[in-house]
Amino acid sequence: MIALTNCRLVKYLTEGYKHELADILIDGKKIAAIYPCGENEFSGDTEIIDVKGRTVLPGFFDLHAHLMFSNQNWDYLIRRPEQIYLMESASFAKEYLRMGYTTIRDAGCNHYASGTVRDYIEKGVLSGARVITSGKILSPTAVGNECFGALYEEFDSPDKALELCRREKAHGVDFVKYMVTGAVLNLGGVPGEMVTTQEELDAVVKAAESLGLYVAAHCHGTEGIKAAIRAGVYTIEHASYMDRDSVDMIAEYGNRSVTVPTFAIPFILANELSGPQPEEFKLKANDASEAMAESMRMCLEAGVQTGFGSDLDMSSHLKYPGLEFTARANYNFSNEVILKQATIQSARIVGLDDRLGTIKAGKYADLVVMDGKPDEDMSVMKKLPDMVFKEGRRFMYWTYRNEMV
Ligand SMILES: [Zn+2]
Numbered sequence: 001m002i003a004l005t006n007c008r009l010v011k012y013l014t015e016g017y018k019h020e021l022a023d024i025l026i027d028g029k030k031i032a033a034i035y036p037c038g039e040n041e042f043s044g045d046t047e048i049i050d051v052k053g054r055t056v057l058p059g060f061f062d063l064h065a066h067l068m069f070s071n072q073n074w075d076y077l078i079r080r081p082e083q084i085y086l087m088e089s090a091s092f093a094k095e096y097l098r099m100g101y102t103t104i105r106d107a108g109c110n111h112y113a114s115g116t117v118r119d120y121i122e123k124g125v126l127s128g129a130r131v132i133t134s135g136k137i138l139s140p141t142a143v144g145n146e147c148f149g150a151l152y153e154e155f156d157s158p159d160k161a162l163e164l165c166r167r168e169k170a171h172g173v174d175f176v177k178y179m180v181t182g183a184v185l186n187l188g189g190v191p192g193e194m195v196t197t198q199e200e201l202d203a204v205v206k207a208a209e210s211l212g213l214y215v216a217a218h219c220h221g222t223e224g225i226k227a228a229i230r231a232g233v234y235t236i237e238h239a240s241y242m243d244r245d246s247v248d249m250i251a252e253y254g255n256r257s258v259t260v261p262t263f264a265i266p267f268i269l270a271n272e273l274s275g276p277q278p279e280e281f282k283l284k285a286n287d288a289s290e291a292m293a294e295s296m297r298m299c300l301e302a303g304v305q306t307g308f309g310s311d312l313d314m315s316s317h318l319k320y321p322g323l324e325f326t327a328r329a330n331y332n333f334s335n336e337v338i339l340k341q342a343t344i345q346s347a348r349i350v351g352l353d354d355r356l357g358t359i360k361a362g363k364y365a366d367l368v369v370m371d372g373k374p375d376e377d378m379s380v381m382k383k384l385p386d387m388v389f390k391e392g393r394r395f396m397y398w399t400y401r402n403e404m405v
Helices: 074-079 080-096 114-124 145-151 160-168 198-210 222-230 244-252 264-270 279-303 313-317 323-330 334-349 378-381
Strands: 001-009 021-027 031-035 045-050 056-058 062-063 101-106 130-132 137-139 150-155 175-178 215-220 236-238 258-260 367-370 387-390
Touching: 001 323, 001 367, 045 222, 056 334, 062 145, 062 334, 074 145, 080 101, 080 114, 080 313, 080 387, 114 130, 137 145, 137 160, 145 150, 145 160, 160 198, 160 258, 175 198, 198 215, 222 236, 222 279, 236 264, 236 279, 236 334, 244 279, 258 279, 323 378
Parallel strands: 001 045, 001 056, 062 101, 101 130, 137 150, 137 175, 175 215, 215 236, 236 258
Antiparallel strands: 001 021, 021 031, 056 367, 367 387
8 A cells, every 4th residue: 555645635626535635545546545644544564655745636637639649740750660650659658647647538540559559558568648549530531631641531421431430449449530620730721611511420420329439529610510519529629619609509419519629739839839830830720729718718608518638749748748737827717627627527528537537535546746736826737747646556757767757
């Protein structure tokens, strides 16, 4: 057993315990108990780790990740041999865990690489975040898809939806990713423009559902978002250009759709944090992120479930830790809203809130120790966590010189 002592807890991320300071007892994979500081005598074989009043948060979720997205060098990304693609995806899953993300949802990969990474992490062969994944990105033929090489699988008839969803299912995906509108990140793509038809979208959702899968749809533009809600898409990715009507439609259709905005990638492009960008990317990114913030504000007011996604590449994540947190704070969303989105809200969206998302006796010990008070000052998230636990095991990171961090 392990006891984390002198933990500072955030009230709205903790269940069944009301004080700010606590000792957390971990037994195997789970949190066994939460005690007031110093009140419990731990048995002699318990490993005691004094976190000295630092803040302990539940493990974070990135619901829109791409493990294949090692950097922003597109030529390199699509030309990598398959084995490099796989190894780099595995290393991104490990970096995610180091950053405090104990669960990520991969929104599109080639070679079904993220599914392999998921399975070998589950087996304990690899160390990394828990992975939930789609496979290839299904898409109607559209301008700019070729920028991503074989990551996209184009098809143009509702009749083909079942065949392609079956193939994805046979490769072990957890859900199906489909393109409904143009993208920010492909040259010539118009984010607001719908690239599919209602009929095709209905067919994809029906096909996926018949196989026990849900659809995550890439949607920036209003018409595309509305078509996705009508079709019964579960997760509306990016959800940039929503209007009052589309927000209301979610409730009218029985709240079967949720949104996963992604602020980090447009933020980094618009501000050229990863180097100079084509003018087209910069303009699209700036416009999309302003609209995304307004959309998220409307969704929060209307009680639409809103998750935490970044869509960000590994090198930018490592260069700017916590960027999704600070990008949301930049649009004046409260620390409470942001921290809940990154934990319990996202856990709910992927159906893991009975095991994850808050600190509670009986839940998995996915814990992140931060130096500072992110609930009071989000810029604390710009530092990497001091410690990360996933299912009760402390994550140890070795650098190339074999030093433990
Ligand atoms: Zn994406």
